[in-house]
Amino acid sequence: MTEMTLKIKQKFSHKFKQGQPLIFKEAIANLDSLKEEGTIVSLEDERGGFLGRGYYGRQNKGYGWMLTQKQKEQIDQEFFERKFAKAWSKRKSFFNNPDTTAFRLVNGEGDGLGGLTIDYFDGFLLLNWYSEGIYCFKDEVIEALERTVDFKGIYEKKRFNTGGKYIDDDDFVTGERGEFPLIIKENGIQFAVYLNEGAMVGVFLDQRDVRRKIRNHYSEGKTVLNTFSYTGAFSVAAALGGARETTSVDLANRSYEKTVEQFAINGIDYEAQKIVVQDVFDYFNYAVKKGLSFDTVVLDPPSFARSKKKTFSAEKDYKDLLKQSIAITEKDGVIVASTNAGKVPMARFKGFIDQAFKETGHKYAILEEFTLPHDFAVDPKFPQGNYLKVVFVRKR
Incomplete structure (x- = not known):
């Protein structure tokens, strides 16, 4: 591997001295010198002081990562x-x-x-x-x-x-x-995964603790709505927890057969559950028209999604999505509000919840919160890496 010196602007050098791992664009003084991804970079402040060693690699978060602050440690x-x-x-x-x-x-x-x-x-x-x-x-x-x-x-x-x-x-x-x-x-629940079929494998491991909580404490005798359901993992957990009925809603055509598969390998009669292939926003409107309501609503949208009719961004639209969820949640029911939007910190996410309930004229109580499970290690110097926020909210 080739190696070069990357100059860090003096006003940002303290961040890297403290262990900031992300090499972000605004911090780089000699940006034009970066040519080939994979180049090992020795980070120095503008006075020549060693800050760390890492690599140049473009991704949505920045221009690479610092991997060591030990001057003699090689990346091999x-x-x-x-x-x-x-x-x-x-x-x-x-x-x-x-x-x-x-x-x-x-x-x-x-x-x-x-x-x-x-x-x-x-x-x-x-x-x-x-x-x-x-x-x-x-x-x-x-x-x-x-x-x-x-x-x-x-x-x-x-x-x-x-x-x-x-x-x-x-x-x-x-x-x-x-x-x-x-x-x-996963905590005794079985899931079918495919490591050889496209970008996603069939289950998101970061929601393991949340699924266990839903199964053990928020399912027995309940009607459970799982929106943006993907392969129905939350629905499987709820059914195994004794839910009276689960409804899984996702726009993707593949979600139906994938959800059937997840129910089947856990010995659950999928025909006793509801699996709906539909835009979640359209389903909310349908549920209101039909007078449907649920004891537990799982709201775990992607941070960004686009359908033929609508573009959804968690940063801009999560509050309105919550308002639609509140409308079809039973009194004393629970909304499991979740986002993996890294740019939305927990405090702001709770702000969405507060605004949504105030604007719909309902009171609420936060029951419990979850972030990433402990195998998803987070660098304390990079707290934005703890992207998952989950809040269990009771509608009063």
């Missing part, structure tokens, strides 16, 4: 071996838990490796590369994993092409090829 295979061994050690409890066989092994900057996440699915690893820069270290990363982590096979997802679309080529990397669907467990 041994570096990755040390990082993976530490990550493995931190997650020993997961490897010894037969009821949960899928979790995050490496969470980007939270484990000192900005731009790369690694998920563990019952012996198989899934690598997510978020820039061409970190992908340049693929050989070193694979070799380091082979030396430090016990796995059956490795798959990958490249998420860095400029069009914002998933690069769909052969996802298999090395080791044993999996047989799909691969059935994993």
